[in-house]
Amino acid sequence: MPSSPSARVRFREKRSSADLQTGKSAQQLVAELAERRWVQEAFAWFRSHARMLEDLQLEVTAIPAPPWGEAARCDWLKARFEELGLADVHLDELGNVLGIRRGAQSHDHFIALSAHLDTVFPPGTEISVRREGDKLCGPGISDNGSGIAAMLAIAGAMRDVPIQNSLPVLFIGTVGEEGEGDLRGMRHVFQQRRWLDSIATLIAIDGAGTDTIIAEALGSRRYEITLQGVGGHSWSDFGVANPIVALARIIERFASTPAPITPKTTYNIGTIQGGTSVNSIPQTAVMRVDTRSASVEELDKLERALRETVEQVLSAMPNRNRKEALTAVVKVIGDRPAADLPLDSRLLETIRAVDSQLSNVAKIQRASTDANIALSLGREALAIGAGGTGGGAHTLHEWYDPTGRDLGLKRILLLTLALSGLSEPDSSDEKS
Secondary structure (H helix, E strand, O other), X not given: OOOOHHHHHHHHHHHHHHHHOOOOOHHHHHHHHHHOHHHHHHHHHHHHOHHHHHHHHHHHHOOOOOOOOOHHHHHHHHHHHHHOOOEEEEEOOOOOEEEEEXXXXXXXXXXXEEEEOOOOOOOOOOOOOEEEOOEEEOOOOOOOHHHHHHHHHHHHHHHHOOOOEOOOEEEEEEOOOOHHHOOHHXXXXXXXXXXXXXXXXXXXXXXXXXXXXXXXXXXXEEEEEEEEOOOEEOOOOOOOOOHXXXXXXXXXXXOOOOOOOOOOEEEEEEEEEEOOOOOEEOOEEEEEXXXXXXXHHHHHHHHHHHHHHHHHHHHHOOOOOHHHOOEEEEEEEEEEOOEEOOOOOHHHHXXXXXXXXXXXXXXXXXXXXXXXXHHHOOOEEEEEOOEOEEEOOOOOOOEEEOOOHHHHHHXXXXXXXXXXXXXXXXXXXXXX
């Protein structure tokens, strides 16, 4: 991903200079924005369109979006972006959906608002969406049906009021955020020179709630370890090195690897596979390992420990001859960068000001989201929820309660406008 450290610093300094020209603190700026007639009308729009947003959320959730199979949902979002009058609406090479709300001023920097389109559910999963009382139910309804609906709500309110943003706002529906997607959609966005050079700030909308600010990117690396042998019959070929036995020894030894509490670091053996029958010495055994940490250095340590463990176990396995020795392939199948939003960043100052204005209490937390990519490149980025409440994430019993959704939408809108700015008001733009 092309971006030198010096280029990252220059980008931040350029943005900071633009922010400081206002001469106002984030709290003053947000307070003034919240009183503007346009903004108050947008708040009212959220309330008056609550049922429409529920319908959109149910509609998009009913469209399967399994890993590597988000195309139908991408087409759906593209049509919604076009209906909302966004400019330059298109799908990129991976299927990310992009559209621009142009700014009142000509500028080459964008405020980006994103929501991931994919779910964790594999192809063939029955996707049944429904209303149960006040709740919306269905797999993916909260993660990330609520985020998609929130992004559309912001675009809809900005169009209908209309909000005259100064800097352009880039709306992005990303593919491949979940699991083994490895943030591939957002990673691809920032691999494009056009967006690498122009996205100044990213706000990722992910899941429900208003009580968190994901400003610390949780790093993770995932591995697939494949052991290969000659195999054979359990009776006649007894003594041939057994990949499953070797895998069990690797697991036992690696599971004793120390992991620090601070910075929090974890590892997990998630899946194991191998063998064809109870009376066959298997030819292959495979396991997948997940490692996570707030520290890149700790992830490096875990990787070294894992690779050394594989080598040590294989070298100690009994073999009748060299031909029957086991071989191992350690493949990295996921690599999400760890990074933190600086505590003195304008973005963090602004979201805190927004929460203060709305009397909302939120804590900074660490998680893995699309914001990881931007943060790793030195851009200001965070992830916040769409409002409302949700539960049962990543299960078939997932639910979302839209009660209080408007607080989340107000939060997203105020943050977006504080960053993009409003154009100078005309004479009719007085406080209501």
